[in-house]
Amino acid sequence: MKRQYMSYMKGGLLLAACLISLEGAAQGLSPAAMEELKLKRLWFHSQNAAGTAFDDRQNYSDVILGYDLQDGNYCRPQEGRKETAIGVSSEGFINLGSAYVWGAFGFTQKNQTDAGYNASIADPFRGMPYYVADPHLSDWKNQYYDLKFRAATPLLGKHWAFGIEGSYKATLAAKQRDPRVDTRFYTLEVTPGVAFQVNDAHTFGLNFKYASIKEDSRMSSVNIYVDQDYYELYGLGTAIKGIGDGVTGNYIGDRLGAAFQYNLRIASFNLLFEGSHDEKAETLQHSYSTPKKVAGVKDKTTRISLTGVKEGKKYTHYVKAGYADRHIDGIQYISQRDNSETQSGWMDLYKNIRSVYRTKTASLDYALTRNRNAEYSWKIEAGVDYIRQDDEYLMPHSAMNAENLAFNLGGKKNFVLGNGMNRRLLVDIHATYNKNLGGEYIYGGSHADYITVTGLYQGMSDYQTSDYYRIGGAVVYSQQIKESKRMNMFGKVALDRIGTSDHGYDGRTYLSVSLGCNF
Numbered sequence: 001m002k003r004q005y006m007s008y009m010k011g012g013l014l015l016a017a018c019l020i021s022l023e024g025a026a027q028g029l030s031p032a033a034m035e036e037l038k039l040k041r042l043w044f045h046s047q048n049a050a051g052t053a054f055d056d057r058q059n060y061s062d063v064i065l066g067y068d069l070q071d072g073n074y075c076r077p078q079e080g081r082k083e084t085a086i087g088v089s090s091e092g093f094i095n096l097g098s099a100y101v102w103g104a105f106g107f108t109q110k111n112q113t114d115a116g117y118n119a120s121i122a123d124p125f126r127g128m129p130y131y132v133a134d135p136h137l138s139d140w141k142n143q144y145y146d147l148k149f150r151a152a153t154p155l156l157g158k159h160w161a162f163g164i165e166g167s168y169k170a171t172l173a174a175k176q177r178d179p180r181v182d183t184r185f186y187t188l189e190v191t192p193g194v195a196f197q198v199n200d201a202h203t204f205g206l207n208f209k210y211a212s213i214k215e216d217s218r219m220s221s222v223n224i225y226v227d228q229d230y231y232e233l234y235g236l237g238t239a240i241k242g243i244g245d246g247v248t249g250n251y252i253g254d255r256l257g258a259a260f261q262y263n264l265r266i267a268s269f270n271l272l273f274e275g276s277h278d279e280k281a282e283t284l285q286h287s288y289s290t291p292k293k294v295a296g297v298k299d300k301t302t303r304i305s306l307t308g309v310k311e312g313k314k315y316t317h318y319v320k321a322g323y324a325d326r327h328i329d330g331i332q333y334i335s336q337r338d339n340s341e342t343q344s345g346w347m348d349l350y351k352n353i354r355s356v357y358r359t360k361t362a363s364l365d366y367a368l369t370r371n372r373n374a375e376y377s378w379k380i381e382a383g384v385d386y387i388r389q390d391d392e393y394l395m396p397h398s399a400m401n402a403e404n405l406a407f408n409l410g411g412k413k414n415f416v417l418g419n420g421m422n423r424r425l426l427v428d429i430h431a432t433y434n435k436n437l438g439g440e441y442i443y444g445g446s447h448a449d450y451i452t453v454t455g456l457y458q459g460m461s462d463y464q465t466s467d468y469y470r471i472g473g474a475v476v477y478s479q480q481i482k483e484s485k486r487m488n489m490f491g492k493v494a495l496d497r498i499g500t501s502d503h504g505y506d507g508r509t510y511l512s513v514s515l516g517c518n519f
Contacts, residue, residue, distance in 0.1 A: 029518055030375050030424045032412070034060065034062070036316075036369070036375060036376060037056060040055075040056055042272040047257075047274065048205040048207040048274075049151065049152050049191065049207075050162050050195040051193075053161040054263060057100060061094075062091055062516055062519070063518075066089075066512065067086050069083070071083075072508030073504075073506055074507050076463050077463075078118040079115060080112030080139075081113055083110060085109065087108035089104070089105065090104065100154070104147075104148045106145075109143055111141055112139060114139070118132075119219060120247070121183055121217055121249070127299050129330055129355065133233055133456055134179055134228065135451050136228075138180075139177070141176065144171050146167070146169050148167040148168075149165070149166050155197060158197070160195070160196060161195045162192075164190065164191065165190070169187045178221040179220070180220060181246070182220075183218070185215040185216075186215075189255075191207055192207060194206055195261070204262055205260070205261035206259070209255070214253075216250060227244055230242050234330075236398040236399070237398060237448075237452045237453035249284055250285040251282060251284055255278055255279065255281075256278070257277060271309075273304075277303075278299075279301075281297070283295075290344070293335060294333060296351075297328050297330055298331065303323070304324075305322040306319075306321045307319070315369065315371060316371055318369075319364075322361075322362065322363045323362045323363075324360070326358070327356070328358075330353065330354055331353055333351045356391070356392050358390045359389045359390075362387075363384065363386070364384050365381070375414060376412075378412060379412040379414075380410070381410040382408065383408040385405070388404075396444045400441045400442075400461055404435070406435070410428065411429055412426060412429075413427050423478070424476075426477075428475075428494075429472075429473045430471075432469065434467060434469070440461065441460075441461035465502070467502055468499060468500035468507075472497060475492070487517050490517070490518075491515050492513070492514045492515075495510070
């Protein structure tokens with residue numbers, strides 16, 4: 001399996017190298033110019049690759065090496081008190097003959113310190129409530145691979161464009177303390193799409209999506225002389241306690257989806273609406289030799305978004321609004337072992353929905369930039385985010401809910417240090433205030449003293465019902481290597497601090513350092 005992941009990694013690096021090395025790439029852009037270019041490509045941020053024909057099709061490529069550090073106790077219980085990550089990413093877009101091609105690859109190595117309540121899966125926040133928790137804080141060593149591509153045709157017959165997007169994401173995660181786990185997760189996804197231009201002002205798009213999901217989780221203990229406690233989670237603190245090496249989990253799932261787009265382009269005004277709906281079915285089985293269905297989810301998500309750009313001679317306005325509704329049904333199975341002569345294995349006797357999870361989010365963001373050729377001189381940003389979470393375990397009844405409203409404000413100034421060598425200094429200052437509007441955790445099941453209740457879900461509720469502020473900034477310096485070269489080099493340092501005193505938290509610090517270049 002690891003050899004397969006490495007082959008995908010090499011393939012991604014090869015794709016990125018091809019995109020970067022092709023002659024005819026656009027002139028190197030400053031970080032502010034690159035940011036503007038990507039913001040104005042509205043179809044690129046949609047799910048439909050066919051819309052590439054209606055975006056700005058300027059060629060570009062970049063490569064970034066980064067280091068991230070998080071430290072502090074304001075985090076979800078399954079996250080590490082301290083996390084460090086180092087990664088490399090590359091991205092490129094080219095006009096390749098009669099097609100438009102975009103590709104990206106990213107690799108990240110993350111080390112977590114003192115993470116708790118997760119002993120079996122790579123990502124306990126992906127909408128899968130059925131995994132294994134243990135009472136010990138532990139380090140984790142994780143690797144993330146992310147390979148994506150988009151390909152699209154130019155406008156055919158003045159009306160039609162076709163495109164396809166594909167992605168492969170893989171994660172290797174290893175818990176470092178008994179009961180430890182070696183888990184491997186992947187998602188392989190393909191999204192074909194079509195766009196129809198009625199006239200210069202109106203365009204419609206439609207795309208479909210299919211994804212295959214798989215996670216192979218194998219738990220074990222190095223010290224075979226000491227049996228470890230573990231808890232099989234069934235939702236909102238309900239768990240079955242076990243002793244030993246843990247379990248072998250096989251997660252298998254599929255996701256289907258579709259999206260619709262409408263694009264309005266009038267003079268200097270560009271507006272894109274997108275509505276989408278995805279449905280995922282994922283099942284957890286124990287053992288490979290005699291598979292036993294344990295639980296599963298039906299995960300449905302509906303999203304709508306509206307993005308607009310209004311360009312003027314001096315100023316450019318950006319507006320984006322979004323809404324998402326995610327509903328997850330947690331399904332549990334009752335099985336019986338069949339050891340008769342005709343059949344050996346597990347038989348599914350009954351299944352039903354035992355838990356429901358509902359999350360609604362809404363956001364509105366506005367930005368204003370002062371134009372300066374292909375980049376901006378300054379930028380101001382403001383936004384508001386709303387999130388409501390309502391989770392229930394039906395019988396015996398337990399509930400966890402939270403409602404939060406966050407306000408964001410920021411500003412950027414792009415200083416010209418010299419027109420020669422395209423020297424720039426981009427300074428970013430931003431702040432967020434999150435107000436908790438309410439929330440609680442009520443456990444109604446048996447074994448209320450289990451750590452899954454007192455530690456895991458009580459900790460998650462504390463995190464979700466905390467008021468906090470976040471303030472930070474970033475500095476980016478960039479310049480060309482040579483005036484005759486198209487390559488821009490840049491270095492970035494960003495520092496953020498979250499402050500809160502609720503539930504005994506003392507905050508969290510985020511530090512990011514990156515070096516990169518674009519062509």
